[in-house]
Amino acid sequence: MGKAIFITGTGTEIGKTIVTSILFLVLKEMGVKTKIFKPIQTGVLEESDSFADQYWYEEVIGEEKGSTGMYYMEPAVSPHLASEITNTTILPNEIKNKILELKNQYDVVLVEGAGGLAVPLIEHSNGFYMTKDLIQECELPTILVSLAGLGAIHHTLTTVNYAEMHDIKILGLIFNHFDQYNMIHIDNVRTIHKMLNLPIIAKLPTMDSLSKDSLTQLAKTLISKQELKNVLSGGLEIEV
Ligand SMILES: Nc1ncnc2c1ncn2[C@@H]1O[C@H](COP(=O)(O)OP(=O)(O)OP(=O)(O)O)[C@@H](O)[C@H]1O
Ligand SMILES: [Mg+2]
Structure with missing residues (x-):
């Protein structure tokens, strides 16, 4: 498993x-059988510079066509609202079962969330089912992606504290748009x-x-395979 x-x-x-x-490209190069899964996707606007993640994974990165998604909703809004607008019923159990199924077939399954941890996925009469609930339910250790510029300290700390409050294990951090010559970025990290x-x-x-x-080139120069192995196996017993 x-x-x-x-x-x-x-x-x-x-x-x-x-x-x-x-991560997918580097793990595959390490010989780890890896799968990408983006269970909930909302919003693709042609005039924006965002892209449908499934399209990117399947057309650019080389994932199998039609294999990386589950719920796809057109409006560029929070999943709970998108599902209401499009009359889509999101079933956490379906996502959980798919993850289990993929875990049976692959060494590592990378599950990309929609937005951050405090994102409502489903609205009930008495509250909301959130991304953090899905992570808890599926028992998924988590990697947090953050920016490195002004504001990054607050955003990263509050997200990690929120994760801890809800017993979500953060395995490690990845900073994006990092500028190695920017004093703020260096000091924030x-x-x-x-x-x-x-x-x-x-x-x-x-x-x-x-x-x-x-x-692939970037991964080769920036990610230490040994370090990645250590991080991913933090309490995970990954055999990589
Ligand atoms: N390091 C980078 N260099 C250049 N462009 C980047 C980089 N990281 C992200 N981008 C661009 O920024 C946009 C947002 O990135 P990405 O789609 O990975 O974010 P996301 O967190 O997955 O967003 P979403 O919440 O919509 O899934 C994309 O258009 C992507 O091409
Ligand atoms: Mg994305």
């Missing part, structure tokens, strides 16, 4: 898909590391062009 890992961010459009892609003492898996720069090749 493989391991499933949740990829979340300190917000939406932080770089979860790019990070998931890099140092400060966050000192405050949280969590492994920093990678610091990814802003790329001029994003492709399978450029991400």
Whole structure:
């Protein structure tokens, strides 16, 4: 039985898909049978610079066509609202079973969330079923993607504290759009590391062009396979 890992961010459009892609490419290169799963996708606007994650995974990164998604809803709004607008019933059990099924077939399943941890997925008469509930229910250790610029300390600390409050294990952090010459970025990463003492898996720069090749190259130079192995196996008994 493989391991499933949740990829979340300190917000939406932080770089979860790019990070998931890099982890997928590096794990595959390590010979680890890896699968990407994005259970809930909302909103694809042609005029925006966002893309449908499934399209990216399947057309650019090389995942099997039609295999990475489950609930797809057109409106670019929170899943609980998108499901109401489109009359879609999100069933957490269906997601959980799919993750279990994938864990039986793969060594590592990378599950990309929609937005961050405090995102409502389903509205009930007496409250909300949130992303953090799904993570808890599926018992998914989590990797957190954060930006490195001004505001990153607050966003990262509040997300990690929220995760702890809900017994979600954060395996490590990945900083996106990291500028190695920017004093704020350098100090933010140092400060966050000192405050949280969590492994920093990678610091990814802003790329001029994003492709399978450029991400593979980036992964080679920025991610230590041994370190990734250690982080992923934190309490996971991953055999990689
Ligand atoms: N390191 C980077 N270099 C260049 N462009 C990037 C980088 N990281 C992310 N982007 C771009 O920023 C946008 C948002 O990134 P991404 O789709 O990975 O975010 P996300 O957190 O998965 O968003 P969502 O919440 O919509 O799933 C994309 O258009 C992506 O191409
Ligand atoms: Mg995404």
